Amino acid sequence: MTTVEHPIECWLTDMDGVLVHEGHALPGAADFIAALKRADRPFLVLTNNSIFTARDLRARLAASGIDVPEEAIWTSALATAQFLQQQVPGGRAYAIGEAGLTTALHDVGYTMTDSDPDYVVLGETRTYSFEAITRAIRLIEGGARFIATNPDPTGPSVDGPLPATGAVAALITRATGREPYFVGKPNPMMFRSALNRIEAHSETTAMVGDRMDTDVVAGIEAGLRTFLVLTGSTRAEDVDRFPFRPSQVVPSIADLVGLV
Incomplete structure (x- = not known):
């Protein structure tokens, strides 16, 4: 020790x-x-995990018998939103993810858009869309900066591993030649x-x-x-x-x- x-x-x-x-x-x-x-x-x-909001995670922990206040939960989505707010206050983002990510971005004053965003922000979702990934690739090639909430390649499920942010980021990197900045x-x-x-x-x-x-x-x-x-x-x-x-x-x- x-x-x-x-x-x-x-x-x-x-x-x-x-x-x-x-x-x-x-x-x-x-x-x-x-x-x-x-x-x-x-x-x-x-x-x-960037899927859930802090409020969601507080409820999930409470259901298992662990009492954690909402304000005591810090997710990669919240850290990502804080980072972007510091870099480009009030910016525009094309986000791939769930409520945990989009809510965090909205809360720091970001606008969601699929046209000329400052950033493409990739988070985790259980339903990755080929169309959304294609749009992200084209926006990055058009000059949007590439941010990802975390580099985890897989996430857990009852049926086994699921592809997660890091795996999808690798796909986008292979298509664009652009590496993301991972915040988590x-x-x-x-x-x-x-x-x-x-x-x-x-x-x-x-x-x-x-x-x-x-x-x-x-x-x-x-x-x-x-x-x-x-x-x-x-x-x-x-x-x-x-x-x-x-x-x-x-x-x-x-x-x-x-x-x-």
Whole structure:
């Protein structure tokens, strides 16, 4: 375990694989969130999922027994909208995605258009349209800048993996020769925007995640203390394959309740 000079005052945590799995709360998840609230610790639940609004995700977590306030949920769609608002305030976007993305863009003053947008913004949807992808390709070739909410190539479903934002972004890149700028994990920008949202400092903030290649690496690059839980994607035997290490590996988030 890495020696840390500063106490942990704020927490960031991933959602899928840390708090929930396939709609069910993981052991200790509800207790961990309750402990954060009792201790009045600033915290955010982070997710690369851009399909749902924060209100939707709050309801889904509540259904599994985890009580997270809407304002404590930070999605890649919200981070993307904030980034675009900072880059081109009041801009125009052609968006491929669900309500989580379009609502976030509207809320920062963006106008949705399929004619001469500043940006093509690609998010996740369960119903990718060939026509929409074709329009995106033509707009990018016409000069629109290409943004994607996250690089995840697949998403989970009860029937198995589904193609997600990263896979469709690769298709558009192959057709246009233009790489998107990915805002979500593992881009540490999403972590820095989260820190700013709760007025936290990196040296006193910890990140809890289940993936070495997104949660942990982005946390390290953002200067956070990192905890890897083994209830999601990364297995214990996989950790040594990476050229970086988390501050600590624990079986589940239940093992972190005492640190709050």
